[in-house]
Amino acid sequence: MKKFLFALTAAFALTFILPAPKADAQVSFGINIGEPPVCPYGYYGYAPYNCAPYGYYSDDWFDNGVFIGAGRWYHGPAHFYGHVNRSFDPRYGYHGGYPAHGGYHEPADHFQSFHATHRADPRGNYRADDHTHGTANDRGARGGGGHGH
16 A cells, blocks of 8 residues: 555656646737628627628618728727617517628618617617617718718
8 A cells, every 4th residue: 555655646746847748828919800791781790790681770880881890890980879770680580681791782772761770889789768760861870971872
């Protein structure tokens, strides 16, 4: 039994004496979040950042046809809340089709058929106090701009 305890103690001591295997350290600076999804009508503001269908965002989310972003890639004004139609959000029951990734395609009706149900921030959070029925011409959230039409 004494030999077994001696061998066990020696093995335990060797784990502290022998050098650990060499590990390469990786150090990075800054935040690399990758490229934003390229979606014709914008992408949802929450992971996995799927493309949103036409009808989810109003034109106040676009600046001269360029989506101002959502989630990690948002590049619009601070404290922005824009018009959305929550019925096109899969978190609230949407099961319809989604557009393919690719360039922006101006809707044929220039957002005139858009019907807002809420305002949302760029991270997909809805304002519970503002159930708006704004139209495509209601640019109150940005104070103007839109997509140039």
